[in-house]
Amino acid sequence: MAGGVRRIKLGSQGLEVSAQGLGCMGMSAFYGPPKPEEDMIKVIRHAISSGITFFDTSDAYGPHTNEILLGKALKGGWREKVELATKFGINNHIVDTNLVVRGDPAYVRAACEESLKRLDVHCIDLYYQHRVDTNVPIEVTMGELKKLVEEGKIKYIGLSEASASTIRRAHAVHPITAIQLEWSLWTRDVEEIIVPTCRELGIGIVTYSPLGRGFLSSGPKLVENLTKEDSRRVFFPRFKAENIEHNAHIFERVADIATKKGCTPAQLALAWVHHQGDDVCPIPGTTKIENLDQNIGALSVELTPEDMTELESLASEDSVKGDRYVAEVATWKTLDTPPLSSWKEGKIKYIGLSEASASTIRRAHAVHPITAVQLEWSLWTRDVEEDIIPTCRELGIGIVAYSPLGRGFLSSGPKMTENFVKEDFRQHLPRFKPENLEHNKLIFEQVSAIATRKGCTPAQLALAWVHHQGDDVCPIPGTTKIENLNQNIGALSVKLTPEEMAELESLASEDSVKGDRYGGLSSTWKNSETPPLSSWKPE
Incomplete structure (x- = not known):
């Protein structure tokens, strides 16, 4: 002193x-x-x-x-x-x-x-x-x-x-x-x-x-x-x-x-x-x-x-x-600033995250509103439902579902693996390995049976399931063929009852799928935490 x-x-x-x-x-x-x-x-x-x-x-x-x-x-x-x-x-x-x-x-x-x-x-x-x-x-x-x-x-x-x-x-x-x-x-x-x-x-x-x-x-x-x-x-x-x-x-x-x-x-x-x-x-x-x-x-x-x-x-x-x-x-009595949404300067309009944990989403959203979180969500990838989806909905963040057709598996089933070229990275994913594929084909067969009953393709049924998750969810299936694109668009017309949703979810629960999404090939939201801000020491 x-x-x-x-x-x-x-x-x-x-x-x-x-x-x-x-x-x-x-x-x-x-x-x-x-x-x-x-x-x-x-x-x-x-x-x-x-x-x-x-x-x-x-x-x-x-x-x-x-x-x-x-x-x-x-x-x-x-x-x-x-x-x-x-x-x-x-x-x-x-x-x-x-x-x-x-x-x-x-x-x-x-x-x-x-x-x-x-x-x-x-x-x-x-x-x-x-x-x-x-x-x-x-x-x-x-x-x-x-x-x-x-x-x-x-x-x-x-x-x-x-x-x-x-x-x-x-x-x-x-x-x-x-x-x-x-x-x-x-x-x-x-x-x-x-x-x-x-x-x-x-x-x-x-x-x-x-x-x-x-x-x-x-x-x-x-x-x-x-x-x-x-x-x-x-x-x-x-x-x-x-x-x-x-x-x-x-x-x-x-x-x-x-x-x-x-x-x-x-x-x-x-x-x-x-x-x-x-x-x-x-x-x-x-x-x-x-x-x-x-x-x-x-x-x-x-x-x-x-x-x-x-x-x-x-x-x-x-x-x-x-x-x-x-x-x-x-003075402070007259010095409010306009809402962030009014700001027009910049090279991007909205901000999103992909494969981010719930805590990372919350921390990011506190700095600037997150518009969308991209995540893998499909009938055979549902681990996001426990933590990530509720976090997004609590914060008003949109959900963009990539690989909603299970990287093609929910369209074609196990036969697709027969046509993999040597450059196709899917051959390295655990779910497409021979030791897992035999088990996972049962899921595709059951999806196909329900699709036949509904008068649609397995791909349309799988996509319809994602669409029925809510109006805050936008699936982004990929394709290189116009006929497949048209078929995917047709999924928007497939109506599923609560009983059908429950039936699909019972046969394709998280535990019923054999093999990890990536194995050790890539990080996911489960291991993608960032360090605290206090640890940042810029050069």
Whole structure:
């Protein structure tokens, strides 16, 4: 616990950070002109020496210059001592109130590469989407971020100002480690939905502007000293003249309680955030070492349940006058993304798996919806019915049945083996071996007898059995002859009663067929599990 700053776990994926971070935005942008680089490097390094190791920046701050500043400050062995977070997504770098936000895969990757260069690092510890792109499904953005994790360019993924539904959808693609949101004594709207969602999913909470953009440190006098370049004059209605007088009363009451507690208003406001839980990490910004030290002191301020109640009663959401942002700036309340089905970019439309286990199907479907699973299903191959078919139906996945005619056996019976050419791989399959063929021909003879009764061919009967499994099943019999193709199409007209289905299934149960499907010649869904994602170590 260097410098008296304790450590906390952020999220559920292993990221550990100092219990308080440092927001670096104001060093380069938005709160007046950029500060001298040499002075800011001293502040950053003083923070590290004091135990603050979690640093927050963005490619939009400057633009770009804040990342460059942080990169310079972390040279000379300092990088190894910190957890570095940056953000992407705001494409026009906040030059006015109309933000241009992008989350398409090409932009995500390009933004990451540029941030790595500016920060002069090989890997970003925590990479946030700064604002959600309402034109791109969050699953698409997350898919590219997931690739960046797999490639070792980022370690953990975060979102900023995301709605609860977006958080859930993103977390289903790849675990979200942290949500960045504005949470302070005068900004508490996240408590109803966003904070509970994060806690349900095991996602850490990073609170920006925990001091109300300086208001909870200095009160209304702050406004008197804002320079013309200060964004608080433009973006934030709470600092407007018509609201500041009302909001001054909140600061006065916070200051009174702080005096009673023997701390500053800023320390009291920060302590309130710290007392929200060990899954919460505030990242107050400052450009002065004395303010940094004061903020660290907030970690030592103890608040009783009565203190917390008193603070919350005077600074409820309804008691603050003015919105957080002007209407043109989107927040989590207006930042849902379109459904994944709306995404039209790409070289493929739908995704399928073949010969996949039930657990693999579930894991794949959690990343992106699986449209179809291809599997061998026929009267003499029914092992998929116990586990694979129910899994597909539970998840709404279509079933494509290959070899529905038992690789021709249910069309021609054992005589087909007499015509195998030397290149025909079926001669190597166990069911076509002489020691098994004599037994298996009994199944074909019984199928043929029922087909004769039905007035159809054995192939049509076998195909009809597959068609009767359900409207979510599509068999794909192969043929090289038009007459066989026409015969296969005719199977669609063959009607089977429940009694006939039961009769067919009794004579062609899984146990009644002799010989494995492949033997050792090929893997099947029974031995095709994939390793856990955590084991993946890209080159």
